[in-house]
Structures are given as structure tokens and as C-alpha cells.
Amino acid sequence: SPSPSPTAVATVGPHRVSEIMAYGFPTTDYVRSRSDYVLAYDRKNRNALWVAEHLTAERLLDRTKVSRKLSAFQEDQSVHPYFRSTNEDYRASGFDRGHLAAAANHWVSQDSLDETFFLSNISPQVGVGFNRDAWNTLEKYSRDKAKSNRSVFVMTGPLYLPSLEQDGKHYVKYQVIGPNSVAVPTHFFKALLCQSATGEFHMECFVMPNKPIGSTIRVTDFYVPRDMIERAAGFLLFEGLPRSALKTMNGRKV
């Protein structure tokens, strides 16, 4: 069953990947299955393409067994050296090493927490005002949703959005950092698929610019249409869930 009951024991057992990916793989290339999240890697940009998580209240409750101090950012040895990002890429870049699968979502075991520090799960994020503020607020919001629902499926990833320049044309432009040319995404998306205690599905889609935004935000100010993310990211979100199964999108009846 893709939706374990809230009384199920919190595990990261052999069926965890099929639970996390219950509503489909957005892409199937260069996928990495960790104990508590699943990731597809974008070798060209040295960032993840998408990261999938499945949050439940019971997995978020017990924070006594693990310690973030034991975790360290480390290269993902499963990524070919040509395409791997390293700590050296981030050094003196001015950017934080921002988690896509948030560390605080994976305290179910020390291994699960440690795996969120693989650099394949990390993107260059503006620190003050974004990673430490607005984006963190959105991560907390996701965990709150997990506590008030049966479970929440989370898709997170970088975007590289075009903008209109003075010559009247549209350009995609983004910085690359370090010896491995790690892309600095212009934006990040997060899509939440919440299944309520009664089994209803509710979806929310967010995009935030990789800029200082601050922490006193209303996350709902960052709602975007689902297809805005899909077109820009290059894949469909939760394709395996019939669109008719959704009760609400961004808080509105569909």
C-alpha cells in the first residue's frame, strides 16, 4: 500500500522506494535510491533533477536517536567523477550547500540523515534570506502538513527559468561555480501531495527564487500552477495519480 497508516512502525525497509515513488518516477535516468528518499541526478548541471520524499508523522516524531553533528557533506561516490559536485566547488562561492531532501525530514535513522548530506542532494542556495529563511519556512510547512495528514509525498528540485532582457528576447542565465561547474539554480520548486486521514488528496505547488526573501513569509504567496513547474522542470509531477483524484490544488477545489 502506498499510504501506510499512521500507526505503522517507522522503518526504512526494502519496500521504502516503492512507497516513496507510489505515484510514479518523473524521469528514470541516473536515479539513486536512498534509504529514505529517491533522487534523479542531472549530470549536466551537477545538481539533482528531482528529489522525492514521503513524510509521515511517525517518521518525524522521534528525534533522539540521531545527531546532525555526526553528518558531514560528502561527495556522492555513485556519481561519475566527471559529473560529481564536491565541497571544493562550494568553497568561497558565497553559496550555502542547500539540502533538497531536507535533513530534518530524515531523522528516522543516522544513516538516513547522513544520506541527505550527499552532495548529489545539495544545490547552491543563497544562505541568508533563502536557505536559512524562506526555503526553511517552506520545509517546516511540509513537515507540518505531514503531521496533519496521513502522509505527504514531496517532490523538490532546481529550476533554471528564462527572463526577458532589454533586447526583447528571453534568456536562461545562471552562474556555475567551482572546478566542476556546478549550476546555481535560479529557482527551486516543491510540490506536496497530501493524503488526508480520510484518504483525500490535496496538492500544493511552490516556486521560490534563489534570492534573499526573508523568513516572515506566507508560503502560499509562492503558489504556482502545477504545469508551470512541469513545463520548466521537464517532467510531470505525480503522473501516476489520476488528475481526477485531486480534491484541491493550491487550496482551491478542482
Added chain:
Amino acid sequence: SPSPSPTAVATVGPHRVSEIMAYGFPTTDYVRSRSDYVLAYDRKNRNALWVAEHLTAERLLDRTKVSRKLSAFQEDQSVHPYFRSTNEDYRASGFDRGHLAAAANHWVSQDSLDETFFLSNISPQVGVGFNRDAWNTLEKYSRDKAKSNRSVFVMTGPLYLPSLEQDGKHYVKYQVIGPNSVAVPTHFFKALLCQSATGEFHMECFVMPNKPIGSTIRVTDFYVPRDMIERAAGFLLFEGLPRSALKTMNGRKV
């Protein structure tokens, strides 16, 4: 056998894909197998990621059975509408609809020729000085190689290369055109893996900027190291061929 003898009948039968891809799939996501080429599509950029061809003298000889006038640029119906490029995207853009698998490489049947006009095999290219000149010269060079070898495996694709800006930082910047935001690649690569009549392997790697270059070029002025393409494109070239099997790279003994 991945290397049909030059006396084999030119066909596009059921084993054609395994012939074309004899030395490995660079990526495995959103792959499309046509009768005489194989393509992986980059849904985010609405361009191919790579296109693979396998050229032999006998497939290039008989040009009487088909006509380019019967072929028309058409949307690739196998690509989801969110990610599909259209003729409308190119209209008034100033860019040519440039083939990646070259039309003149696929005269083996009218169907094979027509399939090169699917817009998934097309990228926005500068017309005068590039598509109609330098890039065309490189395509002719590839066909000449097929005639002087047992066969040639060709990998072609777009690149989006960073450049140093005045602030001392590196940026990737490229235009996007049309309602579907089709990316205009900054460069294109082509890698040739030639197997000689005696069975030896020789590889050549080229990158050209998507700019007016002219037609009176020496293609060998556009040689690049193999790993330059691999790092920038985000995949390995002919990974299935042991690197020790190469006799020469860009004309030099390895």
C-alpha cells in the same frame, strides 16, 4: 555484429537499433528509436540530448529512391505537448531548423528521411555561416569518413557552455524561443567513431559554436578533447567501447 560488412544489404530492419547503439546508450531517459537513428530528448530544453547514427557506405550510395521535397518539418507526436517544440516556435526567430541526425545521412528510405524532420531531431541553429556552412561541412566530412571506413558511429548534440563575464564569474546563458521556450544551444558537438576496413577504431571529437563561422574551414580546427564534450554534455561517449581499443583520437595515436 555491431559492424556490418560493406557488402551487407542496406536495411533498416528490426536489429537496426542494436547496430546503431552497439557501443552503449549515453543516457536512457526519454529515448526514441527511429528506423535509422536513435535519440534521447531533453524535455527541459525542448532539444535532443543526443542523437546516434551509424553510417555505412552502402546506406549513403543510392539516392534515387527518396526525395527531400516529400519531407516536412513536423512536431514529434511522441513527445508530451508540454515538452514538444513546434514550427511556431521557430517562426520569425531568426534561427534555422537545424538537423542533428542530418537529412542527407538517411536516404535509405523515404520513411527514414522523413523521420529526420521530426522537430525532436531539430535544434535552433544560426543559418548563414553555420547550419548552411561550417556545420554542413562537418556533416559532409562525416559521410566521407563512412565511405572510407567499414562504418562510422556518430553522436551529435547541443551544448550550453559557460563563459566568463566581467564580474569574474562564470555563467551559462542561452536564448529560448517561441511559446514553448525552445533553447538555443550555444554550441554543438559531434563525435565520430570510425571502424576501418581492417577493424581498427579511430575517434574524432568536434565542438562548434552556434555562430556564423563560414564554410571554408578545416574541420580539424574544431577538435576538442573527448572529456570536454563528456563533462559539458553530462554523459559518456561510446562508453561500451574499451578505451584501450582506440588506435587514434583526433588523429593522434593513443
